[in-house]
Amino acid sequence: MIASPTRSLGKQGLRVSALGLGCMGMSEFYGTAASRDDARSIAVIHHALDIGVTLLDTADIYGPHLNEQLVGRALRGRRDEAIVATKFGIVRDAANATSRGVNGHPDYVRASCEASLRRLGIDTIDLYYQHRVDKAVPIEDTVGAMADLVHAGKVRYLGLSEAGPATLRRAHATHPISALQSEWSLWTRDWEDDAFPVARELGIGIVPYSPLGRGFLTGRFASLDDIPQGDYRRSSPRFQAEHFAANRLLADTVVAMAASKGCTPAQFALAWVLSRGEDVVPIPGTTRMERLDENVQAVNIGLSAADLAQLAQLLPRDAASGERYPGGMRSLVDK
Numbered sequence: 001m002i003a004s005p006t007r008s009l010g011k012q013g014l015r016v017s018a019l020g021l022g023c024m025g026m027s028e029f030y031g032t033a034a035s036r037d038d039a040r041s042i043a044v045i046h047h048a049l050d051i052g053v054t055l056l057d058t059a060d061i062y063g064p065h066l067n068e069q070l071v072g073r074a075l076r077g078r079r080d081e082a083i084v085a086t087k088f089g090i091v092r093d094a095a096n097a098t099s100r101g102v103n104g105h106p107d108y109v110r111a112s113c114e115a116s117l118r119r120l121g122i123d124t125i126d127l128y129y130q131h132r133v134d135k136a137v138p139i140e141d142t143v144g145a146m147a148d149l150v151h152a153g154k155v156r157y158l159g160l161s162e163a164g165p166a167t168l169r170r171a172h173a174t175h176p177i178s179a180l181q182s183e184w185s186l187w188t189r190d191w192e193d194d195a196f197p198v199a200r201e202l203g204i205g206i207v208p209y210s211p212l213g214r215g216f217l218t219g220r221f222a223s224l225d226d227i228p229q230g231d232y233r234r235s236s237p238r239f240q241a242e243h244f245a246a247n248r249l250l251a252d253t254v255v256a257m258a259a260s261k262g263c264t265p266a267q268f269a270l271a272w273v274l275s276r277g278e279d280v281v282p283i284p285g286t287t288r289m290e291r292l293d294e295n296v297q298a299v300n301i302g303l304s305a306a307d308l309a310q311l312a313q314l315l316p317r318d319a320a321s322g323e324r325y326p327g328g329m330r331s332l333v334d335k
């Protein structure tokens with residue numbers, strides 16, 4: 001049974017489920033190593049395909065490499081049912097787990113694609129993103145190398161992640177860009193005035209990651225103690241003590257409004273993102289089948305003009321307290 005309607009990303013023919021599945025947390029960043037269960041995660045991916053969630057999102061940095069390998073195992077025998085999106089460009093320092101660099105050199109683009117294809121066990125990547133813009137390499141050079149991959153049949157469609165408006169224009173002029181992936185939720189609205197309008201002008205689809213505020217907007221966290229040691233969120237500014245209480249008030253608002261609509265907070269927060277336009281395809285992540293089913297039902301929840309007006313009043317665009325990334329990661333964003 002197909003549970004998810006579809007939406008188009010870009011004007012080049014890419015059509016995906018209205019809600020995708022972010023796979024990152026299956027391998028790293030959220031939870032602990034002991035809590036990870038590849039067999040359960042593969043079952044979640046299979047269930048996603050069963051109910052019509054076709055867009056699977058991964059990246060070479062997740063693990064690193066482990067998440068692409070996991071998705072690849074899940075795709076065995078089911079490749080034709082999925083739209084596979086992966087990313088290159090963020091470079092991790094083996095000696096420092098928190099250090100990040102960026103590489104957009106053409107040779108690196110080509111080598112990264114070949115490595116991702118091997119790990120995923122597929123012949124073609126459906127949607128290939130530059131994960132972060134390399135400010136030391138002209139975007140025309142990076143996207144030019146990505147375009148060569150399209151011409152070689154190794155990639156079908158191109159995307160950028162966390163790219164600013166000027167970069168987006170230059171990239172799209174080099175080769176059509178189908179998707180812009182950026183953080184977007186009720187507590188992260190950084191790109192609404194600049195990159196998103198340009199994306200829409202150019203006909204580029206928008207793929208919001210962390211549409212549930214890294215789980216915060218579901219109301220599940222009463223304090224930082226609810227987050228296990230080793231979980232990325234313990235280093236996220238918005239989860240720190242000086243910001244937690246203020247942000248908890250935002251989550252409480254979502255919880256209350258969801259109750260008034262007869263849905264869960266996660267469904268309410270996703271319904272808001274989905275309401276932003278037919279060119280928007282959020283990719284919430286989960287490692288639980290029941291959460292996947294819950295999230296998918298957000299496509300059936302309509303928010304009225306009164307709901308949206310109330311949200312605008314109670315959760316204004318700058319309501320979140322604290323930066324969304326620590327300093328080192330924040331510096332990689334193309335602002």
